[in-house]
Amino acid sequence: MKALMSLGALIGVAGLLLLGGMTFDVVPSNTVRLVEGYMPIQLLLEVACFVIGFTGLSYMASAMGMALPRFWQGIGFWIFLMVYLKYRVYPPIPFSVRAMYGTVGLVTVFMWVSANEEDWNKFKQPIMNVLDAQTGMNRLLRYVYLVLIPILVGGFSFNAMMPKSEEPIELRTVHPAPPASTKVHGKTYTLQTSQNPYRVNPEGKYDQEFSNANIVEQGMGRLMKPNANPWDEKNQGYLKYVREGGEIFFQNCHFCHGDNLNGRGLHAFAFNPIPANFTDPGTIAQLQETFIFWRVSKGGIGLPNEGFPWASVMPPWEQHLTVDEIWKVVLFEYWHTGYYPRTWD
Amino acid sequence: MMDSMTQKAGIIAAAAFGVVLVSSAGYSPVLAQGLPEGFKKGDLAPEPSAEMIEAGKRVYFTKCVWCHGVDGAGDGPGADRLWPRPRNFNQGTFKIRHTASGELPLFDAKKPTPGQNDLFETVTHGLPGSAMPPWEGILSEEQRQQVLSFVTTQLVKDRKFTDKESESQTVLQLADLKPKPATDESKKRGGELIVEKKCVECHGMEGRGDGNAFNLKDDWGFSIQPANWHKCWNFRGSRQDPYNVSNIFRTFSTGVNGTPMPSFADNTSVDERWDIANFVNSLCERDTLGNPLPIDPLTDKPKINFVIPSDMVEGEIPADLEHEAWKKAPKRYVAMGGQITHKPRNFVNRLDDIWVRSLYNDKHIVYLIEWDDRTKSVAEGKLPWAPTQVNIDIKEQDPKTGEEGSIAAQQNNYAVYNDAIGIETAVKWKELPAPIKPRYLFGTNEQYPMDIVKWEADGSLRAFKGTGWDKDFEERDNYEEAMKLLKAEWKNGRWYVMIQRPVGNKKDQDYDEDTFFEVGQYIPTVFFAWDGHNGDAGRKMAVSAFYYTFMNPPVPQETYIYPVVIAVGVVLLEGWVLTRRSNRKKGKTL
Numbered sequence: 001m002k003a004l005m006s007l008g009a010l011i012g013v014a015g016l017l018l019l020g021g022m023t024f025d026v027v028p029s030n031t032v033r034l035v036e037g038y039m040p041i042q043l044l045l046e047v048a049c050f051v052i053g054f055t056g057l058s059y060m061a062s063a064m065g066m067a068l069p070r071f072w073q074g075i076g077f078w079i080f081l082m083v084y085l086k087y088r089v090y091p092p093i094p095f096s097v098r099a100m101y102g103t104v105g106l107v108t109v110f111m112w113v114s115a116n117e118e119d120w121n122k123f124k125q126p127i128m129n130v131l132d133a134q135t136g137m138n139r140l141l142r143y144v145y146l147v148l149i150p151i152l153v154g155g156f157s158f159n160a161m162m163p164k165s166e167e168p169i170e171l172r173t174v175h176p177a178p179p180a181s182t183k184v185h186g187k188t189y190t191l192q193t194s195q196n197p198y199r200v201n202p203e204g205k206y207d208q209e210f211s212n213a214n215i216v217e218q219g220m221g222r223l224m225k226p227n228a229n230p231w232d233e234k235n236q237g238y239l240k241y242v243r244e245g246g247e248i249f250f251q252n253c254h255f256c257h258g259d260n261l262n263g264r265g266l267h268a269f270a271f272n273p274i275p276a277n278f279t280d281p282g283t284i285a286q287l288q289e290t291f292i293f294w295r296v297s298k299g300g301i302g303l304p305n306e307g308f309p310w311a312s313v314m315p316p317w318e319q320h321l322t323v324d325e326i327w328k329v330v331l332f333e334y335w336h337t338g339y340y341p342r343t344w345d
Numbered sequence: 346m347m348d349s350m351t352q353k354a355g356i357i358a359a360a361a362f363g364v365v366l367v368s369s370a371g372y373s374p375v376l377a378q379g380l381p382e383g384f385k386k387g388d389l390a391p392e393p394s395a396e397m398i399e400a401g402k403r404v405y406f407t408k409c410v411w412c413h414g415v416d417g418a419g420d421g422p423g424a425d426r427l428w429p430r431p432r433n434f435n436q437g438t439f440k441i442r443h444t445a446s447g448e449l450p451l452f453d454a455k456k457p458t459p460g461q462n463d464l465f466e467t468v469t470h471g472l473p474g475s476a477m478p479p480w481e482g483i484l485s486e487e488q489r490q491q492v493l494s495f496v497t498t499q500l501v502k503d504r505k506f507t508d509k510e511s512e513s514q515t516v517l518q519l520a521d522l523k524p525k526p527a528t529d530e531s532k533k534r535g536g537e538l539i540v541e542k543k544c545v546e547c548h549g550m551e552g553r554g555d556g557n558a559f560n561l562k563d564d565w566g567f568s569i570q571p572a573n574w575h576k577c578w579n580f581r582g583s584r585q586d587p588y589n590v591s592n593i594f595r596t597f598s599t600g601v602n603g604t605p606m607p608s609f610a611d612n613t614s615v616d617e618r619w620d621i622a623n624f625v626n627s628l629c630e631r632d633t634l635g636n637p638l639p640i641d642p643l644t645d646k647p648k649i650n651f652v653i654p655s656d657m658v659e660g661e662i663p664a665d666l667e668h669e670a671w672k673k674a675p676k677r678y679v680a681m682g683g684q685i686t687h688k689p690r691n692f693v694n695r696l697d698d699i700w701v702r703s704l705y706n707d708k709h710i711v712y713l714i715e716w717d718d719r720t721k722s723v724a725e726g727k728l729p730w731a732p733t734q735v736n737i738d739i740k741e742q743d744p745k746t747g748e749e750g751s752i753a754a755q756q757n758n759y760a761v762y763n764d765a766i767g768i769e770t771a772v773k774w775k776e777l778p779a780p781i782k783p784r785y786l787f788g789t790n791e792q793y794p795m796d797i798v799k800w801e802a803d804g805s806l807r808a809f810k811g812t813g814w815d816k817d818f819e820e821r822d823n824y825e826e827a828m829k830l831l832k833a834e835w836k837n838g839r840w841y842v843m844i845q846r847p848v849g850n851k852k853d854q855d856y857d858e859d860t861f862f863e864v865g866q867y868i869p870t871v872f873f874a875w876d877g878h879n880g881d882a883g884r885k886m887a888v889s890a891f892y893y894t895f896m897n898p899p900v901p902q903e904t905y906i907y908p909v910v911i912a913v914g915v916v917l918l919e920g921w922v923l924t925r926r927s928n929r930k931k932g933k934t935l
Contacts, residue, residue, distance in 0.1 A: 002404060010891045033484040035481060036644065038482065065907075084473065090642065091643070125764045128926075131922070131923065131926045132926070132927075146919055148920065149915055150912040150915040150916050150919070151912065152600050152914070153911055153912060153915045154908040154909060154911055154912030154915075155908070157908040157911050158386075158905075158906060158908040160906065161903065161904040161907060161908065162898065162900065162904055163865065163897060163898045163901075163904075164611050165654050165867075165895040165897065166651050166652065167650070167651045167781065167893065167895075168780070168867050168893070170779070170780035202660065214816070216407060218486070219373070220485045220488070221407075221483065221484045221488045222484055223403050223406070223407045223488070224403060224406065224407045226403060229403075229406050229650075230406075231406050231410060231415060246411055246422070247411075247422035248422075248744075249411075250411040250412060250421065250422045250423030251422055251423055251426055251744035251745070252427075252744070254411075254423060254476070255476075255685055256682075257684070257694060258478060259408070259411070259412070259476065259477075259478050260408065260478065260480075264478055264643070264644070265476075265684050266475075266476045267682030268682075269644035269645075269646045269680050269682070270680035270681055270682030270697070270888075270889060270890060271640070271682055271890050272649075272651070272891065274888035291706060299686070300686070301686075301784065301814075305781060308780065309784065310781070310782045310783060310784040310785060310789065310891075311782070311785060311890065313682070313685065313686050313785070313888070314686070315685065315687065315690075316686075319687065319688065320688070320690075336407075336582065
């Protein structure tokens with residue numbers, strides 16, 4: 001038990017040192033890098049490490065007779081929480097959300113320290129000691145607090161009242177409701193009934209099963225199925241069109257949506273809203289193929305107001321591509337991400 | 346003076362180019378006279394297993410083939426619209442290495458160790474500033490090694506990574522060389538050395554890559570630009586760690602194969618190289634305190650703040666860059682992407698950021714815009730279209746042209762137009778319910794127009810009204826007379842342009858076509874930039890996202906009064922708590 005706990009304590013100390021070092025730039029802030037795609041699981045693992053660390057630390061401290069008073073445990077935990085949320089979690093959490101987490105954290109800490117009468121007394125004892133000022137140290141502390149608290153409160157309110165400029169928060173609907181039909185190059189397409197004319201088997205028949213069997217495999221890397229190389233000259237039907245769609249994608253779309261269709265293209269850094277990440281399960285995987293056809297054809301300028309048509313740089317592709325080319329690109333995007341388009345039934 | 350500089354630079358570059366050509370033909374001049382300082386002899390890595398190669402083929406044909414092509418000749422479907430073009434693997438010429446000039450890079454299919462596997466690091470971190478993305482987090486470590494096994498054995502055709510007869514490895518021992526502290530003295534010596542070693546002849550007097558922007562070609566015959574030392578996040582070899590001085594040291598020690606950038610290992614000592622690296626590193630953009638800019642890990646570019654604050658000044662707004670007010674004014678990084686929404690799309694924008702500062706007084710607001718442009722471009726003669734014309738005859742790059750017609754081959758062969766900068770602000774922005782704005786590209790329609798102010802390198806400063814991406818601009822009544830160009834100067838690869846315009850009032854300006862600036866309000870602002878030597882004109886340009894101009898209000902008096910009142914209140918509260926506690930205690934003990 002002791003060995004286990006000391007290991008925990010070691011993890012805790014190492015973790016705290018590392019986090020503190022990265023926060024205050026003592027060690028480079030990318031010492032433990034967050035890798036795109038693994039961030040949530042990385043953060044969960046980290047938090048688990050800290051839980052183990054804290055358990056170990058408090059056990060070791062009490063075993064050595066240096067147990068930290070409940071009062072400081074509570075405060076320390078809350079400070080750790082705030083620092084972690086502010087400096088570690090990426091992308092950054094807005095202040096309002098952090099304030100909410102902070103409040104919840106504070107309530108939790110209070111519930112923990114006031115679970116029973118005895119704990120509560122232990123918790124408030126240090127506060128009472130300072131108020132009563134029976135010892136020299138406490139007296140000194142009392143005067144320090146007397147001066148410090150008004151100064152801090154005054155300073156914070158001054159800071160809060162100084163005029164500031166922060167980017168206004170604007171909420172955009174990423175997938176607005178589609179129209180019933182859309183007219184592209186003079187032909188009307190009903191979204192409910194239209195089909196991708198290139199989702200066909202080698203005999204040229206519309207065949208969802210065939211195409212779904214030939215998309216890339218899910219899992220690390222999302223690689224093509226070993227016997228389904230779109231660059232194979234002998235391909236007929238689906239895979240041939242995937243390749244043609246890929247060629248169009250890499251002549252037109254990758255500049256924003258990126259070589260891996262993750263929205264990290266060459267120009268992406270300059271734009272806001274950022275280009276869609278097709279590998280995210282929340283984009284094309286949630287949508288019908290005809291919805292994508294409508295979005296690609298009409299582009300940003302064709303969005304309803306809740307989609308911010310004024311800010312999107314997505315081209316209305318009907319200005320650049322033929323209907324056939326658009327269908328092929330859509331085909332390629334589903335192939336390359338390994339997702340199936342949603343269907344109406 | 347300038348002419349002779351350029352001429353000299355041309356000769357040097359040609360000579361350097363020659364050296365690289367010879368060395369890449371398999372002859373390594375370094376070895377003849379023993380090893381340069383900081384290098385050690387290394388061994389060739391063993392050949393990767395057949396399974397690795399086969400597995401790598403699958404990765405290659407899923408991810409890489411689209412740009413690098415079926416035979417690895419850098420001629421995939423995406424290649425003709427890219428500059429720099431995707432690497433042609435066939436010659437075995439790789440740029441970012443730890444090995445001596447002309448040698449193959451380090452690659453060991455069994456060792457994905459940083460510092461010992463150049464190709465693995467390139468695939469992992471990508472090549473910033475080019476279309477090659479970082480593959481970390483997308484491909485597993487093993488998959489990255491597999492695809493490299495395929496590329497180095499099957500697609501590198503002119504050389505062989507395992508051939509002891511023709512290949513050697515002379516490896517820079519970067520892990521053993523401790524960086525020299527970046528003291529003022531070291532940087533000063535570095536600053537002298539870059540002149541002595543003639544770095545400035547290509548990289549420019551201020552290191553903005555403007556020294557010899559026209560004459561440099563790579564091994565494949567395409568135009569290539571010297572690096573701009575002020576944008577370290579665009580260094581190809583930055584390994585997603587742009588302010589790390591070791592990367593500069595490495596590039597300087599090994600040179601960049603296939604380009605005019607030679608290795609300086611033979612004519613500089615390790616100590617001198619650290620001085621140079623420290624100096625070059627110190628030039629990269631930093632904040633006002635001299636700290637590195639925060640880099641966004643999602644884009645590997647500086648983090649963006651979409652608010653452009655404007656500070657108030659009393660009296661005239663100074664036109665002098667060195668003035669205290671400008672030095673204090675916050676400087677904002679504005680990211681620029683190619684205009685790729687409507688024809689003619691700008692796939693290669695040579696301007697990828699601008700820096701904006703702003704000041705205002707009771708009558709005017711001034712924008713100070715600075716941006717790096719390697720070439721000062723002014724069109725010769727009269728332009729074939731009117732200033733208001735938006736739909737002009739500029740062709741966009743065809744998707745499939747072959748190498749000769751590709752966008753890379755077009756570089757420096759464009760008809761030269763004017764460098765230009767545009768500030769576009771929403772008209773009647775106050776009437777629009779947030780977040781609605783006129784469309785970023787020249788407004789939505791007559792109802793939601795944009796106020797466009799455009800400066801061109803021929804010295805003109807014009808004001809237009811934009812009513813849609815394909816509508817020609819409309820002239821504005823008397824706004825041009827009310828504006829003033831305080832400064833427009835190109836120096837050592839950087840433009841400094843200062844534009845003064847009225848904040849707007851109903852008496853002198855037209856509410857229906859001019860933007861009225863108001864203190865404490867967020868005014869939607871978009872920036873455009875044109876590089877004349879890139880053939881930019883009309884819609885072929887670089888654009889930013891929506892930013893906000895925000896005129897900082899003067900601090901109201903209450904800001905100073907209320908906090909004091911609150912503090913006094915807290916003191917009273919403290920007194921109350923203390924008295925209560927001590928009364929209670931007394932009561933208890935009694």
